[in-house]
Amino acid sequence: MDVSPNGLAKTNRLAEKRGVTIETIEADLNDFVFPEPMDVVYSIGTVQYLQPENWKRGFERFRRGTALGGVHVIFAFVDHPSVPTPPDWTESEFFYAVGELRGYYADWEVLDGREMILEDDSGGEAHDHAAEVLVVRNPDEPG
Numbered sequence: 586m587d588v589s590p591n592g593l594a595k596t597n598r599l600a601e602k603r604g605v606t607i608e609t610i611e612a613d614l615n616d617f618v619f620p621e622p623m624d625v626v627y628s629i630g631t632v633q634y635l636q637p638e639n640w641k642r643g644f645e646r647f648r649r650g651t652a653l654g655g656v657h658v659i660f661a662f663v664d665h666p667s668v669p670t671p672p673d674w675t676e677s678e679f680f681y682a683v684g685e686l687r688g689y690y691a692d693w694e695v696l697d698g699r700e701m702i703l704e705d706d707s708g709g710e711a712h713d714h715a716a717e718v719l720v721v722r723n724p725d726e727p728g
């Protein structure tokens with residue numbers, strides 16, 4: 586799922602090249618509803634486009650759209666005290682607070698959680714990104 590038709594076209598090209606069957610959906614994360622219960626939600630560097638007023642509601646929607654026992658793998662950029670806002674950060678992106686992501690999954694099992702600082706030179710200027718990866722599992726039994 587991506588809001589960009591170009592991004593989805595690239596995804597389809599790569600899948601075809603690698604002999605993988607996929608289905609892409611063009612949608613905005615801010616009002617996206619999973620078309621059917623998901624077993625795995627894998628999101629790398631995209632939840633920063635969820636507007637802050639949609640965080641609570643958005644994660645609740647993603648959780649509700651996930652099968653019992655299903656897993657979410659979420660990579661999110663975070664506001665870290667020692668990492669300045671990167672030069673490639675845009676007005677439509679929003680940092681999460683350190684540790685905030687876990688709060689949206691309070692009743693899910695945490696399989697892995699880690700913080701990282703990544704070096705990047707996209708845009709031609711070396712800079713760092715602070716990020717968190719959270720791997721969580723929807724309990725088999727409703728809580």
Ligand SMILES: C[S@@+](CC[C@H](N)C(=O)[O-])C[C@H]1O[C@@H](n2cnc3c(N)ncnc32)[C@H](O)[C@@H]1O
Nearest residue numbers: 586587588589592612613614615629630631634
């Ligand atoms: C940093 S890229 C990550 C792409 C992909 N996850 C990857 O690892 O290659 C961020 C992606 O978020 C998409 N995006 C931006 N705003 C979005 C929105 N409101 N809803 C859904 N996707 C959005 C962009 O088109 C872009 O493909």
